[in-house]
Amino acid sequence: MNWRRTLLIIALLTPGLGVIVIMIGSVFYVAVMQSFGFYNLVGEESFSLEHWQKVLDSKQFSRALRYSAYIATVAAIGSVTLAYPIAIWLRRPFRGSLVISALLKAPLFVPGLVASFLFLNVIAFHGIVNQFMMWIGVTDAPIRLQNDRGAWGVVFLQLWKNMPFALLLLTGAVQSISDEVLDAARDLGAGSFARFRKIIAPLTVQAMQAALIIIFIGAAGDFAFQVTAGPTNVQSMAQYMVFLKDSFGRWNQAAVVGVSLMVLALCGSLVLAVLSRALLRSGNRW
Amino acid sequence: MTALRSIDVSKVFEDGFTALADITLSIEPGEFVTLLGPSGCGKTTLLKIFAGFYEPTTGRIEQDGKDVTNAPPEKRDTAMCFQSYALFPHLSVAENIEFGPKQNKVNRDERLTRLNDLLRQVDLEQHRHKLPNKLSGGQQQRVALARALAMRPSVVLFDEPLSNLDAKLRESVRREIRGLQREFGFTAIYVTHDQSEALAMSDRVVVLNGGRIEQIGAPEEVYQRPDTAFVADFIGSANLLPFQRVDDHVVETALGRLTVSGPPDDAAGFLCWRPEHAEYGVTEGDNVVNAAVSELAYQGSYTDLHISPPGVPDQRLHWPGPASGVSDQVTFRLPPEHIRFVRGKLG
Numbered sequence: 001m002n003w004r005r006t007l008l009i010i011a012l013l014t015p016g017l018g019v020i021v022i023m024i025g026s027v028f029y030v031a032v033m034q035s036f037g038f039y040n041l042v043g044e045e046s047f048s049l050e051h052w053q054k055v056l057d058s059k060q061f062s063r064a065l066r067y068s069a070y071i072a073t074v075a076a077i078g079s080v081t082l083a084y085p086i087a088i089w090l091r092r093p094f095r096g097s098l099v100i101s102a103l104l105k106a107p108l109f110v111p112g113l114v115a116s117f118l119f120l121n122v123i124a125f126h127g128i129v130n131q132f133m134m135w136i137g138v139t140d141a142p143i144r145l146q147n148d149r150g151a152w153g154v155v156f157l158q159l160w161k162n163m164p165f166a167l168l169l170l171t172g173a174v175q176s177i178s179d180e181v182l183d184a185a186r187d188l189g190a191g192s193f194a195r196f197r198k199i200i201a202p203l204t205v206q207a208m209q210a211a212l213i214i215i216f217i218g219a220a221g222d223f224a225f226q227v228t229a230g231p232t233n234v235q236s237m238a239q240y241m242v243f244l245k246d247s248f249g250r251w252n253q254a255a256v257v258g259v260s261l262m263v264l265a266l267c268g269s270l271v272l273a274v275l276s277r278a279l280l281r282s283g284n285r286w
Numbered sequence: 287m288t289a290l291r292s293i294d295v296s297k298v299f300e301d302g303f304t305a306l307a308d309i310t311l312s313i314e315p316g317e318f319v320t321l322l323g324p325s326g327c328g329k330t331t332l333l334k335i336f337a338g339f340y341e342p343t344t345g346r347i348e349q350d351g352k353d354v355t356n357a358p359p360e361k362r363d364t365a366m367c368f369q370s371y372a373l374f375p376h377l378s379v380a381e382n383i384e385f386g387p388k389q390n391k392v393n394r395d396e397r398l399t400r401l402n403d404l405l406r407q408v409d410l411e412q413h414r415h416k417l418p419n420k421l422s423g424g425q426q427q428r429v430a431l432a433r434a435l436a437m438r439p440s441v442v443l444f445d446e447p448l449s450n451l452d453a454k455l456r457e458s459v460r461r462e463i464r465g466l467q468r469e470f471g472f473t474a475i476y477v478t479h480d481q482s483e484a485l486a487m488s489d490r491v492v493v494l495n496g497g498r499i500e501q502i503g504a505p506e507e508v509y510q511r512p513d514t515a516f517v518a519d520f521i522g523s524a525n526l527l528p529f530q531r532v533d534d535h536v537v538e539t540a541l542g543r544l545t546v547s548g549p550p551d552d553a554a555g556f557l558c559w560r561p562e563h564a565e566y567g568v569t570e571g572d573n574v575v576n577a578a579v580s581e582l583a584y585q586g587s588y589t590d591l592h593i594s595p596p597g598v599p600d601q602r603l604h605w606p607g608p609a610s611g612v613s614d615q616v617t618f619r620l621p622p623e624h625i626r627f628v629r630g631k632l633g
Contacts, residue, residue, distance in 0.1 A: 178370065178372065183372065184374070186359045187366045190389050203376055
């Protein structure tokens with residue numbers, strides 16, 4: 001390919017790709033520069049590591065980082081783990097399978113914040129769960145289920161929201177495996193789990209990786225679930241970023257958290273992608 | 287003791303389609319049996335019942351005298367070669383072949399011995415590290431065969447394994463399968479709709495039609511002595527003619543009065559004769575027919591002639607020579623010993 005042709009291709013791609021690169025690149029650039037003391041909304045602009053130092057020294061930040069990494073990992077792995085058996089179950093059409101598939105994907109159409117409020121109605125003091133438990137006599141008074149310290153509410157919401165997305169990606173991948181390949185594995189002595197580990201998972205690893213990465217990134221940056229249903233003793237990265245910005249306008253420190261969040265998303269995605277492939281490879285070698 | 291046996295096996299699918307009806311079949315150890323029939327006749331369904339992928343609606347399956355009707359495929363002493371080869375695309379040739387033995391906890395030394403022996407036998411030693419998509423269709427089929435044989439099964443089930451190969455390759459892989467079957471001594475059940483494959487490879491041929499067995503017999507038997515009009519028509523090219531019985535040795539047909547070697551069972555029915563059995567150059571005696579040629583097609587070693595007696599399907603003849611030697615009229619004789627009465631009728 002000569003340079004003229006290369007230039008032509010770049011020129012043709014510019015209207016689409018260029019906009020994407022500029023939009024993402026400019027946001028990333030501003031966040032990084034702001035974290036080092038530039039693009040100040042107030043005061044002098046100068047290069048400084050002070051903002052990084054302050055944020056990295058803060059216990060609140062390390063807790064938020066660990067918490068967001070935990071939620072993102074659990075959401076990604078949990079959603080994929082729940083989606084696989086359903087995708088395999090729905091692999092062959094049966095009476096009602098289309099309806100089931102559509103119902104399972106319904107959460108994709110519910111905005112996260114709406115889902116959180118619906119969830120609160122279920123677990124609040126006056127919510128359905130508490131009323132039911134009192135009605136059957138398990139408890140005398142309502143118990144605290146909302147904003148639980150273990151973040152089970154957030155984990156539940158993440159799985160509820162992300163499992164359908166994983167299912168969407170995995171269903172197509174699982175359906176693309178021919179019946180004869182699975183029959184052959186069965187014929188050669190592979191039981192259900194061996195068929196999953198040695199045939200289905202390796203052949204759908206790309207869809208699995210895509211689901212893990214996209215869910216991890218989304219869950220790592222979660223704000224809506226956390227502020228409505230999350231624990232009050234710890235903040236997510238996004239929540240902490242907004243907190244820094246809102247309290248005394250610490251924009252540079254908020255930018256540090258923002259950049260850290262992007263790094264977390266990138267590193268976490270890479271780790272999950274590499275780990276899933278490595279695990280499957282070692283699985284094939286026995 | 288039979289290697290595999292189906293007893294009154296029927297299969298009715300959820301949509302009500304009856305794929306098999308009352309199939310009773312015994313296969314001896316080391317035998318090469320072909321299930322032959324047109325699409326939808328139930329041959330693959332029967333094979334999958336033998337493999338354990340389908341459970342029969344009624345009846346039972348025995349292997350070495352044991353009832354295995356409800357045993358899943360992974361618990362049966364069978365291995366299957368699939369039409370699409372069904373190789374695992376993410377595993378190399380060697381890993382594909384080792385898959386079964388690993389699943390069955392065969393120790394490493396034994397596994398490697400089997401792998402190396404099989405790779406040598408199917409001539410794929412230099413391809414052991416390749417992925418299946420880097421191999422030709424014939425090589426993939428040989429991997430599938432080696433993978434099945436690595437399990438050391440007593441029965442190997444073949445589901446139209448050559449249908450995706452070109453004619454020349456098909457013949458060489460066919461010889462290879464038969465050679466390996468003789469060498470390993472396994473029992474083979476082979477599904478095909480290709481009658482030449484069935485005749486060339488089998489110890490016995492089971493002809494299926496509409497989910498029922500039409501005839502079971504050695505290749506020569508089903509070809510030379512078809513029991514039914516369907517078998518006569520499906521295996522090779524046969525001419526079918528309606529007849530009326532005149533006496534024990536004479537019948538009336540659209541080709542005229544024909545002398546037959548034995549009495550027909552019924553007063554009327556169908557008889558069949560094969561194009562290659564017609565004798566040319568005979569102008570007098572019994573069963574001499576003179577007819578106008580309606581169509582001819584040169585086939586290389588012979589010329590295919592069609593004659594059109596009134597009210598019956600075209601009758602075909604194999605004229606032993608080029609089309610240029612054929613005139614508008616053809617005279618031939620049907621030897622009585624090659625005229626056979628068959629049950630049923632076409633369609």
